Structure formats: C-alpha cells, structure tokens
Amino acid sequence: MPATLSQVMMTATDTMPEAADRRSWAEWLDGHSGRIMVLPAVIVLLCFAIFPLIISGYLALSRFALASGGFTLKFIGLLNFRKLLVGSQQYHLLGKFGTFGFVQSALLALIAAGVLFLLARYFWRGRPTIVGTVGRLLATAMAMGLAVLALATMAPGGVPGTVVNTLLYVFVGVSVQFALGLGLALLCGQPIRGRNFFRVLFFIPLMVTPVGIAYTFRMLADMQKGPFAPLVRAFGISEWSWATEAWSARLMVLVGDTWQWTPFMFIVLLAAIENQPRDQVEAARLDGANGFQIFRDITWPAIAPIAATVVLIRLIEAFKIIDLPNVLTGGGPGLATESMTLHSFISWRTQDLGGSAAIGYMLLFISTIVCVSFFNFVVRPARRFEA
Secondary structure (H helix, E strand, O other), X not given: OOXXXXXXXXXXHHHHHHHHHHHHHHHHXXXXXXXXXXXXXXXXXXXXXXXXXXXXXXXXXXXXXXXXXXXXXXXOOOXXXXXXXXXXXXXXXXXXXXXXXXXXXHHHXXXXXXHHHHHHHHHXXXXXXXXXXXXXXXXXXXXXXXXXXXXXXXXXXXXXXXXXXXXXXXXXXXHHHHHHHHHXXXXXXXXXXXXXXXXXXXXXXXXXXXXXXXXHHHHHOOOOOOOOHHHHHHOOOOOOOHHHOHHHHHHHHHHHHHHHHXXXXXXXXXXXXXXXXXXXXXXXXHOOOOHHHHHHHHHHHXXXXXXXXXXXXXXXXXXXXXXXXXXXXXXXXXXXXXXXXXXXXXXXXXXXXXXXXXXXXXXXXXXXXXXXXXXXXXXXXHHHHHO
C-alpha cells in the first residue's frame, strides 16, 4: 500500500534529528581526532609513570623487612625522611658542616640578594597569582637552603654529602658542557676546511654508553698500568692517586660526564646556529660588525630559546647521574663522588627499600623545583624575547 504524504513527512521528521546527531558526532570526532589518537599512548605513559610513584610513595612511608616465606611492610610515616635529614643517614645525605667564615657569608649574601631580587621583580612587574606566589616562595626557600648546605659542607672542616655532590654534577657539569658545546658549535659553524670531519669527531662520545666511558676513563687515569703511566713516572708522581683525593675524584667524574654530554650540546646548538638568518649576518658584516658583535646582536638572540631548552633537558638528565661515579670511583673516596641516585641504589641493594624510595622522592622534589624555576626564569623569557 503506497505511503501517504503525512506518513512520508513524519518519517522525514523522525530521521532529521538522527542525521543531525550523527553529523555533530562526526564533527566532534573530526575536531578531536588528534587528541583521540594520542590518548592511548598517554594512558600507557601515565600508567608506567604514576604506578611506580604510588608504589615508591608507599615504600617511602614504610619499613621493609624480610620474613620467613616472604617480607613485611610496616607503615612508619615520615621516619625514613627523618632518618635521612636528622637521623643516622644525615651525614650520608647532607654531609658534615664546616666552619662558616667570611667567604661563605659573602657568597651567601650575594646569592640571597639575587634570589630576593628575582622574587621582588615578580611582584613588581607581573600579576602575582596564588600558584605563582607559592611556587616562587617555595623555590626561594629551597634555593637558600641548598646554598647554605653547599657553602657549609664545602667550608673548611666540612664534608659534602650526596645532595651537594649531585648539585655539583648538575650545575658545574652542565655549565661547562654548555660552554664547550657552544664554542665548538660556533667553530664548526664557520666556513673552514674539514669542518664536516670535526662534526663527526665531536659527535662520537655521545654514541658510547656511560659505562663504557667510565671504564675508559678508569683505564686512562690508572697511574700504575694506564697509557699515561710512563709519563706520570717521568714526572715523579707515580705514587699519587687521584682516586684517594676527594676533589680529584670529583674532577675525574666531571671530566668523564663532560666528555660524554658536550656532543649533545654541540649538535643541538650547531643546528640552531646554522638555522639563524644568514642575510642578517651578511648585512652586519658589510656594515663592519666584528664577530663578537654578530654573536651578541644576531646569533645569540636567534639561538637563545633553543639554548635554554637544551640546558633544561640536560639539567633533568644530570640529576640522574649514576653510571660514572658507580663504575669510575664506586662513590668514593668515602662519599666524595656519590650522587643521590647512587645513594638510593646503595640503599636498595642493602634492602633498605623505604630509605631508597625516600631518597628518590627527595631527588624528585629538588629536581622538579630546580627545573621548573629554570623554565620560568630562563626558558620562558628566552622564548618571549625571540617573539
């Protein structure tokens, strides 16, 4: 029986909302397709990142002990952190305070003036928010605390702990690596003969594993059987061993870390230098500008955002140093070269899982504050300057 006009109109009226719903759903999927495609990977990454944090957080608040047929976990609150900060592990983590003299007081005053200046500038120039204010106050307090700790433990009679050793590897090591990488990048960015050869040569250390680099430097620095042993004997210092002196051992770890990671700085900064506007450089040369003026006014503003970002990446990586001090010196002599990561590993190896997790959380807290502060005070202004 043929459908009447009213039935056709009713059918069309019923299907119009369904078609509109399907169209809006398709438009929503099309507009959010990128997020939907990334969502599975984000979920997997969050699972692998959050689950270990939750487990290690529970371990940091518990005491692990082996028992017949397994193990026991007893909740003890913040006792693991108390043990590290004011208890039996204080010397290991924080070190021993020395005599705070005039030099230490002057350096602390300079650091305090710089930190307070940055804090005051935030309130004067910006629009303070609750989150920003709390974060900057926390960063200021931590910066002053770490400065006092570093100056006091490196004063006469003091012994740096694993916190200060880690900060030494992070700030001194990354600064030297950035300076060397920038210098090599500027050199290889010039139209000189054989620059492609030197580019490959400078990149080789990055292809070697940290353990391989540690064993290489351990062999090179062997005063008795190393390749430089005849030269050392010729100068009459064969009886001296760098591994028995605290600062020489730290220097050896810094040299190995610098040799490994300078190529990373070099290759990224070289790419940034070669992508700078060449027409501006040529125009400046025609106007009589020298190399320093070109670097100051053209090259550095062009590469500053990339330079700040690569330093931030390296800061994050430097906090995790463990291979070089573990293989090269074993953390010695004493605690001279032991990092917080190695300290956590040693605690785990001695079945102090709670203490190991607590050290890991303290390292996470310090590295987060340092890297977020660096991003706010260096990376973000550099990007704003480029814009």
